[in-house]
Amino acid sequence: MSEQYEPSSTSPRVAVVTGGSRGIGRETAERLAADGYAVVVNYAGNEAEADKAVAAITEAGGRAIAVRADVADETQVAALFDAAESTYGGVDVVVHAAGVMTLAPLVDLDLDALDRMHRTNIRGTFVVDQQAARRLRAGGAIINFSSSVLALAIPGYSAYAATKGAVEAMTLILAREMRGRDLTVNAVAPGPTATALFLDGKDEETIARMAAQPPLERLGTPEDIAGVVAFLAGPAGRWVNGQVVRANGGIA
Template structure:
């Protein structure tokens, strides 16, 4: 089992639902956290305050993760403030919904810039700079298997994330760094709930045997497992969805 004390994590999208829950869960286990945000500094600062109020270590850093220069600053800050980087938790992403036939191609490009290029940039940096014993945790979605209408561009971007993760795991042979992808099902975050009618949310919630939506904390438990003790899980996509089919 990998000791989490003195480990350092970067959590992209740390001001959002799953990112925030992941940052809080890692900090509770003794991990120092760089909380990344892009546009919601107040929420990121609140996450940092919640961590430090409980005796943890955290700092907020803003920037566009699809730009190598600004993404590099995340790693520079982690090394400068905490001594290095052991874990990358890459939750940052967007999820505009539209039928494929109606999706504006500029919106398609924006989805792929953030979800695919952003993943490639931060994974590239993590592959260069994570210490031995490290973990890269990317985020996909159970929609890649559930095939719900209106999610075509989003699911395509997350299929690319899975491919990047699986290949990077093999490329890091001999480095003692794991690379896995977490694929949540419907989870009660602003990203998921925005724009959905209450009756649709209830219908979706009943699609798994627990008959509820996942919570960010449900997903964060899997993140903490992959970030620390799960050293023999590598090159995998883990579907964390309560058994949704």
């Protein structure tokens, strides 16, 4: 194992987690901090939740700061990476968990909602990955977020799934563009997971039906997904590159 995978009190590996104030992003930030990373918790607007995430990490003995940035704004994302570098000396892992979702049949979807998803989910991924590709240290990892709904073709998800198709395309191509850099680029595609993003707007019957679909007969948890991210970010996942990992309990 090379030195770059030996975090120490003086020079930890550093992870930037977008969307790190809530849900899967927050659980991932806390998991990476527990694994020894110094973590930069990015948030879009909810400063209170970001501060809670940082407090949880520091109270557990980890290192973390919160930095506000709109992931689709290249100037703000550059400043996010600047903050990580000035505070911790560099960036090794980027977990791009920020995203938005509006559900409706294609025929009914408001085009403003389509544009918002495009801006956050597609442009946001492109902007964050662009900075990551320019700045990550050798031995690093870029981990994007897709969704298992892309393969499931569930009615109502056309616009959201389309944005995640774009994320997968970027992920697979960027992995090949990083030849010679010693960087891995992968995407995690969760299935139904018990987060506010998934649960909001669904009745109990719908949630129960979706929970029963995987052979494991339950919804995923943020901890389930954070474990997959931690694997891809760490030394055990170094030979996984240019892949989409469908972490969904066997639903598809």
